[in-house]
Amino acid sequence: MLSEEQITALRQRVASAIADELTRADIDWAAFDQLVEPSVRVEAEFRDSRSPAALAPAPALGGSGISAAGNQNAEPTSGVIVPSVASHDTPNQVSGHHQAEDTTMNENSGTSDSEDDGTSSRIAISGLRPSRRGIPVVEDNTQRQMQVPSSLDKLIIGIWEQLHSGVSVDPVQILGEFMAPPLLGDAISPSQDVSGPSLSTSSALVSASLPGRRFNDTTVLCRKVTQASRTCRSIEVIVQARWVEHFDAYVEHLKANDPKSSVTRHRKAASVEASSSFGWSEKELRNKMAIWRGYKEIKERRRLGYRIGFDNESIQRLRHLRPALEVAADTMNPNWRRLLSIVGEPPERVYAGHPHDWVVCLDGSPPIQLRKTYLQWDPHFEYKHLEESVIDQAAWGCDDPRWRPPSSEALTRVSSLFVCQDCSNEQSDDPKLNCCYCFPSLFGCATLTPPPVQVFRTPDGRNNGLMALCAFERGAAVGEFVGVITKGLQDVDVMEDTTGSAKYQIWQGRQGNFTRFVNHSCNANAQYQRFTWLDTQRIILVSKGIEAGSEITVDYSDKYWKGLDKTCLCGEKSWEEARRSQLW
Numbered sequence: 001m002l003s004e005e006q007i008t009a010l011r012q013r014v015a016s017a018i019a020d021e022l023t024r025a026d027i028d029w030a031a032f033d034q035l036v037e038p039s040v041r042v043e044a045e046f047r048d049s050r051s052p053a054a055l056a057p058a059p060a061l062g063g064s065g066i067s068a069a070g071n072q073n074a075e076p077t078s079g080v081i082v083p084s085v086a087s088h089d090t091p092n093q094v095s096g097h098h099q100a101e102d103t104t105m106n107e108n109s110g111t112s113d114s115e116d117d118g119t120s121s122r123i124a125i126s127g128l129r130p131s132r133r134g135i136p137v138v139e140d141n142t143q144r145q146m147q148v149p150s151s152l153d154k155l156i157i158g159i160w161e162q163l164h165s166g167v168s169v170d171p172v173q174i175l176g177e178f179m180a181p182p183l184l185g186d187a188i189s190p191s192q193d194v195s196g197p198s199l200s201t202s203s204a205l206v207s208a209s210l211p212g213r214r215f216n217d218t219t220v221l222c223r224k225v226t227q228a229s230r231t232c233r234s235i236e237v238i239v240q241a242r243w244v245e246h247f248d249a250y251v252e253h254l255k256a257n258d259p260k261s262s263v264t265r266h267r268k269a270a271s272v273e274a275s276s277s278f279g280w281s282e283k284e285l286r287n288k289m290a291i292w293r294g295y296k297e298i299k300e301r302r303r304l305g306y307r308i309g310f311d312n313e314s315i316q317r318l319r320h321l322r323p324a325l326e327v328a329a330d331t332m333n334p335n336w337r338r339l340l341s342i343v344g345e346p347p348e349r350v351y352a353g354h355p356h357d358w359v360v361c362l363d364g365s366p367p368i369q370l371r372k373t374y375l376q377w378d379p380h381f382e383y384k385h386l387e388e389s390v391i392d393q394a395a396w397g398c399d400d401p402r403w404r405p406p407s408s409e410a411l412t413r414v415s416s417l418f419v420c421q422d423c424s425n426e427q428s429d430d431p432k433l434n435c436c437y438c439f440p441s442l443f444g445c446a447t448l449t450p451p452p453v454q455v456f457r458t459p460d461g462r463n464n465g466l467m468a469l470c471a472f473e474r475g476a477a478v479g480e481f482v483g484v485i486t487k488g489l490q491d492v493d494v495m496e497d498t499t500g501s502a503k504y505q506i507w508q509g510r511q512g513n514f515t516r517f518v519n520h521s522c523n524a525n526a527q528y529q530r531f532t533w534l535d536t537q538r539i540i541l542v543s544k545g546i547e548a549g550s551e552i553t554v555d556y557s558d559k560y561w562k563g564l565d566k567t568c569l570c571g572e573k574s575w576e577e578a579r580r581s582q583l584w
């Protein structure tokens with residue numbers, strides 16, 4: 001017997017498969033324009049063969065205009081793309097907030113409170129382990145239920161994933177690269193047999209590396225072509241949307257000159273003119289136009305083609321997201337707006353600097369510069385974004401206190417300098433040599449893309465927080481806790497840890513990365529874990545199952561709050577509290 005949730009998931013999958021099929025089908029949607037209140041209705045039904053009764057009807061897909069799918073019923077109503085933070089009746093009750101905001105969290109957000117003698121490389125409150133081969137290994141019992149995203153959620157998540165995929169949408173760079181001198185001629189010549197026995201010794205040496213060179217060169221070529229094609233695709237959509245606008249304007253112009261003829265007639269005349277210019281049949285042009293009209297409507301934020309019915313709420317959500325998307329696009333692809341200049345929009349970027357130099361607002365109001373959100377506590381506040389922790393030399397000289405001597409077992413493995421203390425595989429910063437995939441998004445793998453997170457303004461007095469733009473599967477790394485490795489700091493929020501032989505602090509007050517903005521929750525969706533990379537201890541923020549659009553939180557521990565004159569505003573009940581408040 002399927003559970004209610006499984007049935008819902010199945011219904012949504014069937015609905016989205018039908019919608020996808022309709023999208024691909026060569027249907028002349030433009031013809032629907034001729035109908036009065038057009039609608040398409042597709043129904044499916046699930047039946048359990050053991051029972052005559054239908055288990056549940058699949059949602060009907062329907063809509064008006066050229067909309068063939070997108071009935072509200074087809075979509076779950078949940079899945080808002082805002083952090084799931086609790087709202088509070090009272091404004092900020094955090095007394096001593098001043099102190100808090102120019103410092104970071106106190107020790108042991110899931111690491112240093114454990115009774116560690118420094119022998120374990122990765123310690124966590126709940127024993128969560130990183131995912132391997134795509135299957136998260138979960139060892140605690142706090143399984144979080146991930147929501148099934150609606151079509152609109154999927155669209156939004158798709159945009160964020162695209163933005164964080166590392167693919168450049170800089171037309172200047174792409175076209176420039178593409179026009180660079182051709183790649184090595186022999187690299188793409190398939191006819192040359194370089195491994196034949198007749199080659200001389202010296203050419204045999206060269207040939208030994210040719211397959212490698214060919215592979216590398218075609219990888220570069222393939223990357224360039226893929227990027228260029230994506231960039232051209234973006235240009236195509238912009239231009240096609242603009243073409244539809246001009247087509248409509250032309251039809252109006254014809255009508256103004258010849259008001260006696262019908263609009264249909266003028267439209268036909270314009271279509272005939274255009275189809276001969278495109279070299280397409282009129283039907284072909286009509287079909288293409290139906291899709292292009294969809295792009296125009298997205299542009300005008302009226303409706304998303306025929307895949308998603310846009311109600312007011314959806315439009316509002318997208319409108320609120322726009323500044324956040326622009327911050328990400330401007331800071332990661334500074335020249336992307338040049339694409340817009342093709343259709344006369346300003347090409348200058350609006351948001352400069354690092355992606356986390358901006359704090360986005362959930363209500364769609366303009367993003368705020370990060371430093372401005374701390375000026376009330378420190379008029380000179382600045383935050384330097386670090387990729388890696390830096391050692392405070394005044395405290396540690398040239399030593400890194402996070403260094404952990406390799407185990408005796410690792411020492412006996414002469415073939416490798418570094419062995420992962422968790423998976424026992426060899427670790428290397430060179431992806432070709434690395435065999436440890438404990439946290440592939442952080443260590444040992446090819447080019448790292450910026451993590452899909454954004455700093456956002458909390459609506460309930462906690463100042464800033466960190467939002468997940470894409471989902472992080474359970475066990476996946478969100479990022480490393482990066483800051484200044486120091487010691488001896490007091491009365492400020494620091495992460496304290498030990499290797500067993502050295503106690504150190506990581507301070508994020510003025511320098512660090514986005515993990516500085518992670519707030520506390522009594523029902524956190526992430527936690528800090530130790531991990532040793534190249535014999536150096538790191539602290540990793542690991543997902544316990546984070547949904548796209550939710551706030552990323554960790555449990556700072558009771559100890560943190562006991563030591564402070566502050567109230568937790570997360571609104572969640574801790575497990576202990578929840579148990580105590582049970583009525584039976």
Ligand SMILES: C[S@@+](CC[C@H](N)C(=O)[O-])C[C@H]1O[C@@H](n2cnc3c(N)ncnc32)[C@H](O)[C@@H]1O
Nearest residue numbers: 100104105462463464517518519520568569570
């Ligand atoms: C590491 S910082 C987190 C980012 C911080 N909100 C900011 O804007 O910089 C820790 C501070 O955030 C605030 N904070 C985090 N979680 C909170 C919560 N659940 N309730 C109230 N304040 C919280 C507290 O002021 C805490 O000292």
